[in-house]
Amino acid sequence: MAAAETFVFNIAQKVLEKLGSLAFQEARLIWGAESDLGRFEKTLSTVKAVLLDAEEQQVHNQELTVWHGQLKEVFYDAQDVLDEFECEALRRQVVEMQGSTIRKVSRFFSSSNPLVFRTKMAHKVKDIRARLDEVAADRAKFHLSPRSDDRNVVRGREMSYSFVQASDVIGRGQDKDKIVEYLMDPSDGQSISVVSVVGIGGLGKTALAKLVFNDERVIEHFELKCWVCVSDEFFLKQLLVKMIKSITSENRSDLDEEQLQVLLRNNLDGKKFFLVLDDVWNEDRGKWIELRNLLMGGANGSKILVTTRSPTIASMMGTMPPYNLEGLLHQESLSLFIKWAFDEGKERQHTNLLEIGDAIVKKCKGVPLAVKSLGSLLYSKLDERDWLFVRDNEMWKLNIKEGDILSVLQLSYNQMPSYLKQCFTFLSLFPKDHEFITFDLIPLWMASGLLQSPNENELEDIGNQYIDELHSRCFLEDYIDLGYMREFKIHDLAHDLALSLAQSECLIINCQIQNISKKVWHLSYVDNSWQNENVLKCLQKSKGLRTILSVVEGVGPSTKSFVDSCVSKFRYLRVLDLSNSSFEVLPSSIGAMKHLRLLDLSSNCRIHKLPNSICKLQNLQALDLSGCEKLEELPKDIRYLIRLRMFSVTTKQKSLPGCPNSLRCLQLSNCGNLESLVEMMQVYTSLRFLRIDNCGGLISLLPILKFLTTLEASAIENCEKLDLIEMEDNQDDFPTSFRALHFIGLPQLVAMPDWIKHSANSLQILMIESCPNLTAFPKWLVNLKSLRRLTILNCPKLSALSKEKLGLPALRSFRIAKCPELIRRCQPEIGVDWHMIAHASDIYLDGKRIK
Template sequence: MAVETFVFNIAGKLLGELVSPAFQEACLVWGVESDLRRLEKTLSNVEAVLLDAEEQQFHNQELTVWLGQLKEVFYDAQDVLDEFECEALRRQVVEMQGSTTRKVRRFFSSSNPLIFRTKMAHKVKEIRARLDEVAADRSKFHLSERSDDRHVMRGREMSYSFVQPSDVIGRDQDKENIVKHLMDPSDGQSISVVPVVGIGGLGKTAVIEHFELKCWVCVSDEFVLKQLLVKIIKSITSENRSDFDEEQLQVLLRNNLDGKKFLIVLDDVWNEDRGKWIELRNLLMGGANGSKILVTTRSPTIASMMGTVSPYNLEGLLHHECLSLFIKWAFDEGKERQHTNLVEIGDAIVKKCKGVPLAVKSLGSLLYSKLDERDWLFVRDNEMWKLNRKEGDILSVLQLSYNQMPSYLKQCFSFLSLFPKDYEFNTLELIPYWLANGLLQSPNENQEPEDIGNQYVDELYSRCFLEDYIDIGYMREFKIHDLAHDLALSSAQSECLIINCQIQNISKKVWHLSYTDNTWQNENVLKCLQKSKSLRTILSVEKGVGPSTKSFVDSCLSKFSYLRVLDLRDSSFEVLPSSIGTMKHLRLLDLSNNCRIQKLPNSICKLQNLQTLDLGGCEKLEELPKDIRYLIRLRFLMVTTKQKSLPGCPNSLRFLGLSNCGNLESLVEMMQFCTSLRFLCIDNCGGLISFLPTLKFLTMLEVLAVENCEKLDLTRMEDDQDDFPTSLRALSFIGLPQLVAIPNWIKRSAKSLQGLIIKNCPNLTALPEWFVNLETLRGLKIENCPKLSSLSKEKLCLPALRYFRITECPELIRRCQPEIGEDWHKIAHASYIYLDDKRIKKADN
């Protein structure tokens, strides 16, 4: 049965906006105070019963309909309130210029105050009337008032590591058996297909996670030959060839596999069409004898259809193994002995999980740090166990964990359903999408959205919804577990949708959509979207499939005026329409990797709500718009341009990325106003000689990454170090032939620096003596620095060091050999040590 979600959360955000001091002031200015107060009162009364309504709708379809009507009004109300904010920002830009520039005033002063006041008064009255009408029905449902007392759970300390230890329990024998299948040369097949069968969450992929794989592809629900060929080729070559046609892809695949012994993993296969499988299988037959194709699936039928050997059936864990896993996730080590009553209840919970590790971990993490017996009994006796689901399906378990999430976290989690299974996330990319749609909330007004977003991801990981999780301090990398992805799809219902060329109908209730193929070449798709006038997000999640003509952009700008996110990456149109300036609600605009665009209209600078502008990879772009400093909410800016110097940017900027700016010589004009910048990434800017004079402006800088800038001297003009940043957390120096020594200004961040990467610096000869003072350094990675022959001459005792990797540094690797190397004692205390990609096993491990 369909359910409505997020209604309570949306209501809460609306109330927060209505009672904010800034909005109260706007009410007085525009004469809509009385109507908005009535709206606030009705909204407050409705919000009080929404948690109860969302829970009871599982037994009452009429409640679901009512919640859907409310959500529609709430979203429209958000758009109305947003118009007040847009007008306030527009006036702020005009006022900040004073009376010095009439031209600027004409550029931004497009609204007639009287007309705006009349129009907004009408819109507010209409929203209030609609809400009153829908809210009047709440009395017939006999709902109870409740508050949301669920907060982000206290999680274990998240480790700053590039490798996560395995939590696999009870799979050693399974791994041995599957390895035998893969290594067996006597199965009578030149290339054999080995199926592994098990229900979701049993750990099919964990069984082989320690193998050196040449190709790993998540197949999931759609078995489309061209998409699979693109994925396989990308896994083998690291190249995205989505622009190739199917014939070209087949030739390329044969060339890569011909005569080679390979292992290809097709993970999570659902396709039951034998013809489609044979079509793919025939393309994989060019390898050498002994090549293997490993298939994981939840269906015995699919396993029999695809396999050339008998399927390997992966059973559930034994009860004692499950209980051990549960205790590991529910308690800090050894604490379970102090709470035998909870362990007894936990034992009953584990029995309900029927041997599924993911279910066990999810519920264990849900109960972590909770010592009240009532919390444990709530899980043991919950009605979710009684839901009529397929045998072995653990979605009800994950649903229970999802239901206990704070309301604001649910919407962020469901947003992940816009991305395909096995998508590789990083929070630098993801958080701007959440922020653009107003999904990040914190009781601390001074907390940066990027930090809030990282906390949300940590929370989702602690609930076992994420995997392949890596905490790099300022950023997280992860994938969403395939079953958690199913749950995200279920929770998002019709609100989030992935579309393709085959789509026939799109509900008007869709607020966020993504596309994975050349959807916009299909006129039927645009016709289907006509009803979705309140669309908030258009997102591209596949490289190389952006719109190739201006017509789609024109359509978006004319039909979807309430867009918050417009992702046009990998597009190839030449002109961005000047009407982009009318998209006043827009928060994120991605034009990255457009190979043809040469100029942006200056009207783009009217987008005062814009938070993210990505122009990376626009290699023909002549210059940035001259009035870019008027984008007073811009936080994230990625740029590729032919300019020698860049115009000044707004003080709101937090992330600045400069890539392939070959003519760039100076950053002074741009940086002098970027005093709030936290992330600075400079890549392949061959003309840049030094940017150190600009660092004195960047007092809040936390992350600095410099890559492939052959003329750049990081030590030039560094004598006066008093002005350099003191709060750097991560540094990355890659491809810098001018780097002979580690710059001295880095030691000013000795008490904050957590990660340092030095790579492809052929003239680096030594680490400085002060290197021992980096007391917070937790990760150190040095690659291809052949002249670096030793670590610091002083005793290198970095107390916080956990991760240490050296690659392609022959003499240094010799000196760091376990026990016998001269520098071994300097790094032996690190938890993870890699020498030329080989993990060093220490005697005490």
């Protein structure tokens, strides 16, 4: 089934939600569209009732697929029409809220005569109603049955590991030991040896490689370790950037290929290194030889571990026979299934389900991803019918082999609520191995109208809930919950599934592309294709585009022509990503893009100023100006962006103008001249996350904290003058509901701020890193009864956790490194502070796992 057609139900739902909202009920009366919109709503409700049935039946009925596609076009156009009413309402709201400055504001928002707007919109509504009536009339011939989407997102159990623990990988101990033996063997006569692990998708090649990569023997044997996920493309420059980032933690995408090669050689020179090339697909031997030659500067005994699904690649790259990874034994598979399908020990209470589960596991043929996916699908389900549905599903008529593992993932996909399906397939716009963070992804989902919630205040929470659900269904990996955001990747097989489902709606373009369907609504570019005249010509047909994304770091438009084309041709864009661009001027016509929800101008190295017309974008929810190092000031009317929720900025200003109080997330980075935030902060009544990074002139935050009572998370990084413990007269005014705090690179931090203790009942995550003058924790540390993760890195003067006897009851994860005295006090059994942390399930001291 083409997922683009499964989106139809969601679009219909969104249109109905908008029609039914109180604000829109008022708008349709004001603009005289009540009659036609009422008839449109009635027809839409009737059609929506049979859409889920139509989505299933269209697999076997091409005529039904065509009908579905026609509906989708009508619904998208209906969204645009309804949004125009909303845009006008927002414009009027801004004009009315300004009071004495109304004349000035009216000029700024000059628009057509209200009577002209009313007449124009009446014609558009009549046209859209007539089109829907015409298409809807054909539904009778398909004999469709009404159905409701009664599947809800259920948050899975918490699994927040960013690493692979040996206890989580079942049945791979012998495989790990054999590969480690190969890596330790000095007798193969090769200056650089290559070990290839080959097997079908879903067998756990990457998980096995991670076990090897983190094995104590490997860590001690090699001077340098490097992990690179290669995936579909084998672009040398991108691989060099990844290698250097893995080795040095620095992103050097600003360098050209020759400079990167020199830098890599310098880092490898004379060192015995271990390199993992994960998920290799390209069979071009010439490209492999080119890369291998760059690695010859390492010391003898250096090793490379390759994982691939292709035996041809394994033979081509390996210097020894490939290691063929086999499926798990049945008992191992069953243990893995139980781990994912039941809470620990609860399986004994459901022997009837275990019997069915045993039959399901046999059908998985030892493929761990299939086992985990179906186990997670059945987690918390105690009705036999759900288990029998999986056991007797038609997908088992296929043999589990390379392509058919997708059938197992599709079964899990099919059981998702329809709105979660759309969010999942949207991920197909990103390349394999893309590192997602919630601050980037959730605004995209939000801008595209994919988050389902009657309460706009909860949209960020809904987005995080969707991510957790996708993770619990095994679609995501390398998942980290940092409290204020999540980081993760999409599993490569899940990415294959998303691509196959979304191919007619979402498209990744490159310079080689010859044609772009006018039915494509969302696209991303992975190279300099925006400079290709043929690509730009193909894009002209897609006037209904909703999304243009740049998804590869360092790749962005360098000329104003691409921006001009976007602004003039794609009037209905919701998302415009111009990150990593290098044009000097953003056209003032940007103000006409009234449907725009997300605008990303981050990492533009040349732009000095933004046109004030950008402040006409009343629908804008996310604006990213981070990394715009030459930006001299923000537009003076930025307060008119009354729907702005997420704002990231780099600027040369000493103080920032007042921004709209709709903000939920504010990120200030590399604002070296910034001295005060008081002026802009006094209006924020909804801010939930504040991040301040590398703002060297900032001295204090205390004057503003009293205004930010809704804050839930904050990250303060690399601010060398910032003092967080300056006394205030009344600290009771401070936020009391922090869930996560990160303090990184703060030399002025000598003691923990007392205002943290007001969040004793809510604080779950506390991370302190590179605070060289921090000497002690306060007594009230033990009062943090909700703290579940405590991380302390590179704080050498920190001498103790607390003198109190009581511990931290909720603590699950405790990590310290480069804190000599504290490490000594936290030694198992004998350390003075061991009693405070001994109950945690995840303890690391100087990188070594204790338990």
